[in-house]
Amino acid sequence: MSYGDSREKILSAATRLFQLQGYYGTGLNQIIKESGAPKGSLYYHFPGGKEQLAIEAVNEMKEYIRQKIADCMEGYADPAEGIQAFLKELSCQFSCTEDIEGLPVGLLAAETSLKSEPLREACHEAYKEWASVYEEKLVQAGCSEEHAKEASTVINAMIEGGILLSLTAKNSTPLLYISSCIPDLLKR
């Protein structure tokens, strides 16, 4: 292969750390150290430096979460049940401190949306992609295009907000409350 796995190891450590600690809370040294990749290879693989690394990390989060949402939605005919399955999966991490994954995309988005346009765009694309998975399912289930568009955005907001509240509360209660109100939200 043209790339060894150094690039991959760096990117996966960066993704994990950015999600947990944020952009400014994570140093390049820490990324290198946790990745176990050779020290000198960072700027070889990521000539754009920290910003490029963060953009690619956001793309990793985007795809990882998109897949999770899609898997959950596929398992049920009713969109509400699919979303609840996804929320259930998210809530698991708060049972055990070690499992906590942080706030995917949201932390980086909040830190950098006003400071780096390319990074903001990457975060925005992630939210758009997740919304489109919800949207498609809702339309398939008989929602109007308009309602599906609104609802999918609201679901994105609730879930990011719910993770944030669960992180702060150190328990999954907020995510579970959200889960229980999903059917009411989609009933229209």
Add this chain to the structure above:
Amino acid sequence: MSYGDSREKILSAATRLFQLQGYYGTGLNQIIKESGAPKGSLYYHFPGGKEQLAIEAVNEMKEYIRQKIADCMEGYADPAEGIQAFLKELSCQFSCTEDIEGLPVGLLAAETSLKSEPLREACHEAYKEWASVYEEKLVQAGCSEEHAKEASTVINAMIEGGILLSLTAKNSTPLLYISSCIPDLLKR
């Protein structure tokens, strides 16, 4: 007075900057510079250093937002209308780039909940306080205590998530979508 206004100026600059740029994205030097307060007075007024400053900043955000929510709720008999008034106010900042206030509490919470217990607790208290304002109004309007408790947490999550999405999208659409689904959420 026993304190001049240096303390106040430092704290208000810190509050603004932490909310916009986060804990690690904001340096003590920048806070001093923007506050216009004398350079040497920071550790005199805040012997606990950056962490103490952030905790007090979170308390400022807590009170500022609590007041805003309370004002909005007082203006209407219907809780849904009060919440929509608050969302309308939040959405204004995205009309003009200069007015953007960032993500109150949420950014600091996401960055530090896993790293500083006292800071996490301060953020948690803020969310609890906001929720109790919603809760009280909902119970007054005839909701069951149980439903009011759930709904107020969900509203907190939606709003923090909505600000985050609006920040990332650079427009108020997410907050407005949330506003339009509030009545459905409370109908029970």
Add this chain to the structure above:
DNA sequence: GTCTATAAAGTGATAGAC
């Protein structure tokens, strides 16, 4: 209450050898 000076460590980034 405020100042300067500075310590001690960390940051992102680059150059040049191998």
Add this chain to the structure above:
DNA sequence: GTCTATCACTTTATAGAC
């Protein structure tokens, strides 16, 4: 592809003068 060494800068925090 990877290494080391290093630059230029910023960070939080402290000590001691005024």
